[in-house]
Amino acid sequence: MQITAFSSVDSRNVDESQFIGPWKLGRTLGEGNLAKVKLGIHAETGERVALKMIRNAELEDESLWNHVLREVMILRKFQHPNILSLYQVLRVPKYTVLALEYMDTDLHSILAKCKRLDEFVARKIFQQIVSAVEYCHQNNVSHRDLKLENILLTKDFTVKLSDFSLSNFMYDGTFLRTSCGTPHYAAPEVIQGRYYDGCDVDIWGCGILLYLMLTGEFPFEDVTISNVLSRACKGIYTVPSHVSTNATDLIRRMLTVIPTSRIKIGEIMCHPWFIGDRLPSHLSSAQDSFPSPEKQHPVSYYPAEIAKLFGSSPKSTVNAQNNVSHPSLEGSYPQFYAPTNSDLSSSAEALPFHCFVWAGSSPCSPPNQNINGTSTAVGIASNSSPQSHVSILPTSLPSEHAAYMAKTFNIHKLQSPVSSRLRPFRWHFGIQSNKAPRDILLQFCKSLQQLGASFRPYSTEDFLRENKYRVDAKFNSDNFVVYLTFEVFSLGSLANVIDIRFSGNRASPINNPMPCFEVVKRFFQKII
Numbered sequence: 001m002q003i004t005a006f007s008s009v010d011s012r013n014v015d016e017s018q019f020i021g022p023w024k025l026g027r028t029l030g031e032g033n034l035a036k037v038k039l040g041i042h043a044e045t046g047e048r049v050a051l052k053m054i055r056n057a058e059l060e061d062e063s064l065w066n067h068v069l070r071e072v073m074i075l076r077k078f079q080h081p082n083i084l085s086l087y088q089v090l091r092v093p094k095y096t097v098l099a100l101e102y103m104d105t106d107l108h109s110i111l112a113k114c115k116r117l118d119e120f121v122a123r124k125i126f127q128q129i130v131s132a133v134e135y136c137h138q139n140n141v142s143h144r145d146l147k148l149e150n151i152l153l154t155k156d157f158t159v160k161l162s163d164f165s166l167s168n169f170m171y172d173g174t175f176l177r178t179s180c181g182t183p184h185y186a187a188p189e190v191i192q193g194r195y196y197d198g199c200d201v202d203i204w205g206c207g208i209l210l211y212l213m214l215t216g217e218f219p220f221e222d223v224t225i226s227n228v229l230s231r232a233c234k235g236i237y238t239v240p241s242h243v244s245t246n247a248t249d250l251i252r253r254m255l256t257v258i259p260t261s262r263i264k265i266g267e268i269m270c271h272p273w274f275i276g277d278r279l280p281s282h283l284s285s286a287q288d289s290f291p292s293p294e295k296q297h298p299v300s301y302y303p304a305e306i307a308k309l310f311g312s313s314p315k316s317t318v319n320a321q322n323n324v325s326h327p328s329l330e331g332s333y334p335q336f337y338a339p340t341n342s343d344l345s346s347s348a349e350a351l352p353f354h355c356f357v358w359a360g361s362s363p364c365s366p367p368n369q370n371i372n373g374t375s376t377a378v379g380i381a382s383n384s385s386p387q388s389h390v391s392i393l394p395t396s397l398p399s400e401h402a403a404y405m406a407k408t409f410n411i412h413k414l415q416s417p418v419s420s421r422l423r424p425f426r427w428h429f430g431i432q433s434n435k436a437p438r439d440i441l442l443q444f445c446k447s448l449q450q451l452g453a454s455f456r457p458y459s460t461e462d463f464l465r466e467n468k469y470r471v472d473a474k475f476n477s478d479n480f481v482v483y484l485t486f487e488v489f490s491l492g493s494l495a496n497v498i499d500i501r502f503s504g505n506r507a508s509p510i511n512n513p514m515p516c517f518e519v520v521k522r523f524f525q526k527i528i
């Protein structure tokens, strides 16, 4: 569909009861918590879109505005045959409107009519949902609100995943906390308010969707919501006998209560029920075939100035692929914490840390094993000759890592890097200590200071936000600058998880992660 620029239409002259920009308003297609969705028919061309209309008055609320912002940022970036396309963003006096690809129906309406689907049809739909979810995860986005109403379909059962308003960008090692989604779809870790991995939560959502398609009912159903939630947390449900053995097995693996034991998306795609007869062509080909050039839709803004609201230049028509940058979302992160001198001089005694490193499980190996079959709990060796575990991290640029290790430590034999991973490893640096997170962080700061780090200024009230303690440090070396962000997540009285991220700056971008790893290694050697 070609969407032209509509700058000639003046929003002040538009009758919002009949037109939004160039779109004549048609029937209501659906309604959600945030938006009313109406059919839009182009005044000149007759083309149809779905107009997702959100009242500007509601967008005064910052968190709702962030939902819309996220949805625009994600949809304009994504190009996938099973993800809804965004064509245009409009702002008129009463509404902010997303002009979206028009779809004939949604999965909820289909199930309301047929009660349940036969396995052949369910598989066709499920394969497309999983393909869309996998694409999201590969692009560091978790959907977090997979439900029947958000699975849109054409008459020929082409699926498009929609409603990314609760989605979130995920960063390696970052746990999400917001409790979102719908109760019947909520994963145990979300219900229990634990830090969770957005990918695992989406897999749980896929499990609920498959169960619904095959049975017409929710797996966790009860008279009260609290009973529903309690059943989900305990994993109490039955699969009716008409559901095939393979489908039952896949559902059970997706609805596994412990997230780390839950099936991974790559495993779902290898599962016998999923493969079934024949995969759609775009699922059997390599994922890098996305986006295909002919599928790309530019997103335009009306009036053009509102592009600024969404982080784009008003003049440009926005091409999806190039314009989403994560940092603009990072702006909503809490302020940084940095210690004061008196904090640092106060005697935070050495902490009895027990450190471990683990990597996200590979799709075809048990969660507590790394690709070499050894335990993923890796002690941080201090003085012994350097061992490299970095080769299993795809982002570590294995060849540069090998060169670095060879040059620095004269080590030539490295584990061979992983090939053909379906889901990249994510690394988590875990720290267990019975000390309070604040004391842990102070100890970190002391060690970082001894390593020559400087800190960003902070205000006391920003010290702790949402059970998350954060410090930002900067290291200057002769020819590079490394910014390190340390976050301590409290997971209870005995467990804290530390997440370490690094970045460069414009003048000194990080093309090689080795200097950063080196800084992190020195840091660990100091604190242990």
Ligand SMILES: Nc1ncnc2c1ncn2[C@@H]1O[C@H](COP(=O)(O)OP(=O)(O)OP(=O)(O)O)[C@@H](O)[C@H]1O
Pocket (backbone or CB within 6 Å): 029, 030, 031, 032, 033, 034, 035, 036, 037, 050, 052, 084, 100, 101, 102, 103, 104, 105, 106, 145, 149, 150, 152, 162, 163, 165
């Ligand atoms: N592109 C579309 N084509 C046809 N119908 C659509 C389209 N997008 C949304 N709808 C209908 O409108 C309903 C609400 O849309 P959507 O889920 O995007 O709104 P929302 O307010 O963000 O929802 P939520 O309550 O989940 O936050 C959908 O369930 C669907 O029935």
